[in-house]
Amino acid sequence: MLPRLLLGPHRLLLGDSLAASAAPLPRRRALAGRRAMSTSAFASASAVPAPAPGPRRPLRGVVFDMDGTLTVPVIDFPAMYREVLGGDAAYAAARAAGRGAVDILHCIEDWAPDKQRHAYEVIARFEREGLDRLQIMPGASELCGFLDAKQIRRGLITRNVKDAVDLFHQRFGMTFTPALSREFRPCKPDPAPLLHICSTWNIPPHEVIMVGDSLKDDVVCGKRAGAFTCLLDETGRYGPHDSLPEQVKPDFKMSSLTEVFTVLEEHFDLAPVPAESRI
Numbered sequence: 001m002l003p004r005l006l007l008g009p010h011r012l013l014l015g016d017s018l019a020a021s022a023a024p025l026p027r028r029r030a031l032a033g034r035r036a037m038s039t040s041a042f043a044s045a046s047a048v049p050a051p052a053p054g055p056r057r058p059l060r061g062v063v064f065d066m067d068g069t070l071t072v073p074v075i076d077f078p079a080m081y082r083e084v085l086g087g088d089a090a091y092a093a094a095r096a097a098g099r100g101a102v103d104i105l106h107c108i109e110d111w112a113p114d115k116q117r118h119a120y121e122v123i124a125r126f127e128r129e130g131l132d133r134l135q136i137m138p139g140a141s142e143l144c145g146f147l148d149a150k151q152i153r154r155g156l157i158t159r160n161v162k163d164a165v166d167l168f169h170q171r172f173g174m175t176f177t178p179a180l181s182r183e184f185r186p187c188k189p190d191p192a193p194l195l196h197i198c199s200t201w202n203i204p205p206h207e208v209i210m211v212g213d214s215l216k217d218d219v220v221c222g223k224r225a226g227a228f229t230c231l232l233d234e235t236g237r238y239g240p241h242d243s244l245p246e247q248v249k250p251d252f253k254m255s256s257l258t259e260v261f262t263v264l265e266e267h268f269d270l271a272p273v274p275a276e277s278r279i
Contacts, residue, residue, distance in 0.1 A: 059268035065212030066158035072135040139257035151272035191225035
């Protein structure tokens with residue numbers, strides 16, 4: 001199954017958090033690079049016959065989410081949210097306020113210190129229990145090997161704790177640099193983590209792609225930073241690509257990590273990172 005692609009030029013989701021973030025790379029530069037993208041490169045994969053290939057944009061870095069992207073989802077998030085928020089009614093209210101999604105870190109950030117500390121203890125307990133069942137996502141190891149062979153940088157941004165990232169590196173023998181956990185503030189969907197990685201790599205955001213399974217966190221983070229975005233939707237929970245709101249619509253939507261190979265090879269010029277940019 002080929003990924004379904006976004007028609008038309010890229011669009012950025014601009015918000016107060018972007019203005020507040022200290023962007024180490026000029027947003028104007030990212031915007032200019034994205035506006036120059038030929039619309040022919042984003043014709044729908046379902047079109048028959050397929051359009052002629054358009055000019056490829058350079059891509060020198062891939063940034064991944066962890067839970068649900070590089071690893072198989074194992075945490076019972078609804079149960080965790082209910083316990084943190086105080087029951088079914090509070091959970092339902094939070095879902096309604098978030099239009100079906102719950103940003104638990106945002107929900108508790110203004111709580112009193114004692115109440116917030118207890119909430120983090122509950123979250124940490126669910127995360128520790130999930131670590132015992134940690135499994136790598138099918139295709140993740142092969143994709144990382146492909147990126148390494150092409151000398152494409154790879155990083156990681158997760159709202160999980162650093163201990164989970166360290167265990168992931170140790171258990172599966174793959175290292176992502178930088179690998180930012182929720183100790184890095186502000187968290188996704190703020191673009192700051194992705195802009196930090198781009199700055200560390202000395203690569204502009206419009207030469208980086210963000211891959212994740214969350215529209216509200218991963219895709220919004222990538223779009224606000226000025227990067228390309230890939231949504232991993234294994235179960236089809238987000239529905240057809242064309243039905244997604246424009247402000248959160250990713251450039252690519254796929255059902256497995258193995259489809260990333262097609263996206264990278266067909267739509268990008270995989271340019272090795274110059275020696276002076278490598279760590």
